[in-house]
Amino acid sequence: MKTKQYASHIILVLMSLIFLVPIWVIFASSTHTPETILNGGLQFFLGDNFLDTYRSVLFEKSGYTKHITVLQMIGNSLILALGFAVGKVIISSMAAYAIVYFRFRLASFLFWVIFLTLLLPLEVRIVPSFEVLAKLNLLNSYTGLIVPLIASATGTFFFRQFYKSIPDELLEAAKLDGANSWQFFIDILLPLSKTMMAALFIVMFIVGWNQYLWPIMMTTEPEYSTILLGIKEIYQSNFEGSYLPEFNRAFAMIILALIVPVLVVILFQRWFIKGLVDSEK
C-alpha cells in the first residue's frame, strides 16, 4: 500500500514537471543575453541579464514593436480583459433575469436567438465580422475590440442556471413586500449573485486576455496592440524574418503574456473553478 502511494506521488510530480519545466526554461532563458542563447540554445539556469531584458522590453519602443512599449500592450490587454469580463457579467445577468423571471411573448424566441451564438464561433465568421466592423467605423477602437466578443451565450446560460436554483419563495416574499421588478433585481438578486458574478468575471477575464484572432483582425494601428499581438509579431520575426532574433526579449514577452492570467487563476482558484465548472452545465 505504502509503495503504491509513493508511486502515485512520483507520477504526479513528474507529470507536473512536464507543465512547469517549459515555462521555467523560457523564463531562465529570458535572463540571458541573445548571444548565449544563439550559441547555447535554451538555458536551464538563470543568467544575470534579467533587469536589462525586462526593463528594455517593458519600457523601450524598439525591437518587435517599434511604436509601442510592451507595458502599453499589457495595458491594452487589461482593457480588453476587464471590459470584456465586466460587459459580459452585466449583460448576461440582465438577459438571464428577463428570461427566468418574466413571462413575455418573445421569451422563448429570444432565448433561441441567444442560444444560436454557440453555433458559430468567431473563427468561422471572421471575414463578414470584419466587414461589419469596418462599416460601423469601429476598426481600431476599444469598442470594436470588446463589444462583438460579448455576443456569445455562455454567461447568460450561467446566470439562467443560477437564477433557476433560487427558491420561488424569495420572489413571493418580495412581491408581498411590494417590490417591483427593478428593486427585486438590484436589492435582492444581485447581492445574492455576488459569488457567481465574481466566478464568471474571473473566467471571462482570462478568456478576454487570451483573445488572439479578433484583436489581430481588427487592429491595424499599433497603439491598440494587445500582448497576444506581440506574440504573433515575435513568431513572424523569429521564424519568418531574416535578421538576428533577440531571443531574450522574445522569451520575456512570452513570460509577460502568460504571467497575468496564470496569477489570476492561482490567486482566485475557488472562484475560477466555480466559474468554469458551473458555466458549462
Place this chain on the structure above:
Amino acid sequence: MKKVQFNNRFIPYLFILPQISIIAIFFLWPSAMAVYYSFILEDAFGISSEFVWFENYKSVLLDSDYIASLGFTLIFSVLVTFFSLAIGLFLAYKTDKSIKQKGLYRGLFMWPYAIAPAVVGLMASFFFSQSNGDLYNFLNYLGWEFEPKSDPLSAQIMLIFVASWKQISVNFIFFLSGLQAIPKSIIEASLIDCKSSIKRFWTIIFPLLSPTTFFLLITNIVYAFFDTFGLIDTTTRGAPMGETKTLAYKIYQDGFLGADIGGSSAQSVLLMIFILVLTIFQFKYLEKKVHY
C-alpha cells in the same frame, strides 16, 4: 422556468435588449452575410458579383485541399480529445486519491488553462526549432528524423502533442470536480464489494463520471476545431504543404489572406452545419439523461 414571475409587457425587453442588440449587430448580421456570400461568386477585383447557387459548395467539396484539411481536422481532434481526456482523467483520479496533497496537485495541474494557445504555440516553436530547439535535438538524438518544417508527419505529431498539453488542464479540472461530487457512501460501499481498484474504477467510478466525460468530449472537439487556431498560427501555419491546416484555419487563410470570399463562406456554412449537428446530438443525450 419559474412558477412565480413578473407580468410586465415592457420591462423584460429592457433587460434583454443589450444582449440581443449586440447579437443582432455582431453575430446575426455577419452570419447572414456569410450565408449570402456562400452563394456569390466575385471577380478578382470585387467589382461584379454573380449569384451562383451551390457552385461554391461544389468547388469546396471537390477541392482536394479541403478534403485533406477535413481529414487532418478529424484525426487531429480525435487524437487530441483522446489524449487530453485520458491524461486529464488519470491525473484527476490520482489527485483525488491523495488526500493530503490534493490542493497542491490541483494547483499544479490547473494553471496551464490560463495560457493562451498562441503563447503555447510560440513556446513550442522554440522548443521544436531546428536551430537548437531542445526537443528537436532530443528527438533526433533518439534516432527519429524529426523535421516539422519539411516532414508532414513530424509537424502533425508535434501539433497533437502541443494541443493536448494545453488541453489537459481543462479536463483535469472538470474530472476532479466530477470525482468530488461522487457521494462518499458509494465509494465506501464499493470498497467492501470490490477488492481490485482498477475494476472499481471502470465499473463504478467511470460510469458515474459519464455525464462529465460526455460534456468534455464535445468541449474538446470544439477546442480542437476552433481554439487551436492561435496555436497553429504560431507553430506550423498549415505547413509543410497544408498538411496541418484545420478547417477553421483554412477558412481564415482562404478568406482573409486569399480573398476567396465565396469559397471561405461556403466552408463557414459547412462548419456551422457540423456544429449544429453536434449540438443537437448533445441535447438529445442530455434529455435522455434527465429521464432516468
